[in-house]
Amino acid sequence: MLTTNPFDLPDANGDKLREECGIFGASGSEGAAALVALGLHALQHRGQEAAGITSFDGAEFHTHRAMGHVAGNFDSPAIIGQLRGNVACGHVRYSTTGETALRNVQPLYADLASGGFAIAHNGNISNAMRLRRDLVRRGSIFQSTSDTETIIHLVATSNYRTFVDKFIDALKRVEGAYSLIVMTPEGMIACRDPLGIRPLVMGKLDDAIIFASETVALDVVGATFVRSIDPGELVIVKGSEVSSHRPFAPTEPRPCIFEYVYFSRPDSISEDRSVYTVRKEIGAQLAIESPVDADLVIPVPDSGTPAAIGYAQQSGIPFELGIIRSHYVGRTFIQPNNEVRHLGVKLKHNANRALIKGKRVVLIDDSIVRGTTSLKIVQMMRDAGAAEVHMRIASPPTRHSCFYGVDTPERGKLLAANMNIDEMNSYIQADSLAFVSIDGLYKALGEANRSDTRPSHCDACFTGDYPTMLTDHDDVASVDQFALLAERVS
Template sequence: MHEFSGLNEECGIFGIWGHPEASELTYIALHSLQHRGQEGAGIVASSGDYLFGARGMGLLTSALSKEQLASLKPFPHAIGHVRYATTGGSELSNVQPFLFKSHTGDLGLAQNGNLVNAMNVRRALEDDGAIFQTTSDSEVFAHLLRREKTGNRKSKIKKVLRQLKGAFAFVIMHEDSLTVALDKHGVRPLMLGQKDGAYCVASETCAFTAIGAEYIRDIEAGEVITITDDGIDFDHYTERTSPHMCSMEYIYFARADSEFRNTSTYRIRKELGRALATEMDVEADIVIGVPDSSLAAANGFSEATGIRQEQGLLKNRYVGRTFITPGQEARERAVRMKLSPVRDIVEGKRVIVIDDSIVRGTTSRFIVKALKQAGAEEVHMGVSSPPLKNPCYYGIDVSTHAEIIASRKNPEEIREEIGADSLTYLSVDRMHEVYYGFGSKGQCDACFTGNYPIDIEETILPQEKDLKQKGV
């Protein structure tokens, strides 16, 4: 979900239809997706006649009270959402799922991703009299759907989807149906499962594991699925699909136990580490991974090279991901709180550190310095992805070149800035070889190559842009 502050974010969505414990299962599923969003959370449930919602700020346990959950407990259908913070728009009105009321029926809506044409569509709607209540691009969908006058509900939804450009995974709830839609590029992940005969959908399969659901399959690019009491209907809103699954889902975002096309992220990351080993020729005593998302890659690197893997860095698990922590000073403080070297393991050793990515360089610089202060003789950085050079406009919290160290420095300059004895990135070609080897139908690698599968349009409100330029 994108906010019109110029920064993007990752989110997690879930939906289930026809289960007596729908709201409770949604809560558990959202808890398993908490790594995808820590700023706010919400649930919208259907009684079959009306929609009811609850949402709040912060982690799931803080965002939704026992009383709120109890009020939703009787209802057999529910959708849920967790969202990440950005430098702007951190307010309750932007927390999803949204709940819209009208005389023609209620609408619940949750989205993961970013609509790159939302600003242009929003301006046109405002010029035609629409009044927006949030700064979220998701609200554009609700306005467009409300204005569709002809056709049944599914045909209206398909018409609206064809007007949208960008990366989006939607869960759309009416009183008597749950509709799921994925953009024609399939940038953001979305999975179909089943629990006690009830169909469910989630951003990651770890949500299915948490509630004891069966993982059926990945939802495909351009697909529209409608679930009602009568069963499930599979359709597409467009046949002009071009799969470009986000590469950073494999590398960083998804939990290690989540699966894409029936392959765990752990196995994929491990193979990325093995691939890096073919391109990194460094003599060392130990290999350590940056916890948690790089441990699998470090394991693969260790197996491929024969260099012993050790747990040379410990993580404080009560500190969130620094990649998406707003503000550089806050990020640096979070890194110091988050990672600690184990002196007994690294002292006197030539150390290879495997990380999944380098975005701003804050974490890498700290790790190298901390390991050398702990007595490491040499510190070599290996990155199990290519240099991240370009902003993402499809749902990740890096939206300007200024935030990305590789957009202004080459690998040798980055090595010098972070203080490492060497720095090796995985090549784009080897990365793609790994993905295709695990059945991928195509990836978005724009953050590495600049090849954007979806054209970018204006997505910043003029007043927001003025504030950003003034540093507000």
């Protein structure tokens, strides 16, 4: 019997870290908006809440933004026809800051003294609240609750003369993670934060320059991969001219390691590594570190599949599809009461009963966040007649919140922040539970282990080792501590 607990969520999809956002830009392509729409289709997994495209025809900017998926909002020839011009950028969104509302859907657009300015952002500005307060005191009027709008106001109020210098000035005042595609009447700019936490790549399609969050979007539109945008680099495209600028002091990059675990599509290449191959290697490391005597290796689809293949190949235990996923269940399914809500997972996943009955199974998933889905899937295996159910997770325990563009629950709602492994195993009611180690995760990337002095990736959600300042978080914590002290004094 499932009972209410502090980790419950209102829907069956809430036990995953939500993808951040996806961005795509094209410069120098006739009918650029249609190309951007196609690229956004390939990035839909990164944000399924809303989508938007802005184009420029040499005289005017044109924008269409909508709640929901790319399909249905950008399939109409009439809508694409309104987005005229050979320069365009687009965005798929899952909100990590700001409310779910059309005013927060990107690209955001503003008329500045220098002309039109459109921006699409993947990431999170970790000092946006403090910057926003300062800007409002100085007279700025915000039209959204998105952290991205902070960049627009910083550009608008910069004292530098040229737009590029204003933009660089703005970026030097923000903290956190960002990959940006910006459009102005003069051209397109693509850039990454100095640590390269969020991904961004460049490609070429005939004479057009393409930017995208992942290489899979280049593949889908038929573009050739050129290279990744380097951490801290600005690439400026003006007509047929492409130039690179590096305004930040060089530092060792820290790209997000969770791109390999879950966020990126497995057919993407990230930092010169195949995401699919890395996920298989994570599964192999998991089999080496946490073997189990079992009959079947079963992935929790779809994100657990490559790691399950790696686990099966390393262990010699047969790989089977013991859970069948429905691909026709949206995130907005209405669940009117608790009883129906708890059945929601069965709409998305169902046990392959004939395969599972009487078998000792190893379930492979990419992560455990609150643990509610793991609990339900373990129970699903038992209901299907599994003799034993062992859970293996292709990432270390998620013990810390992310502040860089991933919608992580507050730390108090993360299962691994509140329980040790044995307690987590008891909670999900498995026969055993194990996670790949942090060193095992780095070995899957081809590194000997994680460096304690300077790790090569941002792994803060596992280790708590945040690579940047967290000004807004620290401000809130200070206010909370002051309020607690005041309460004690009174």
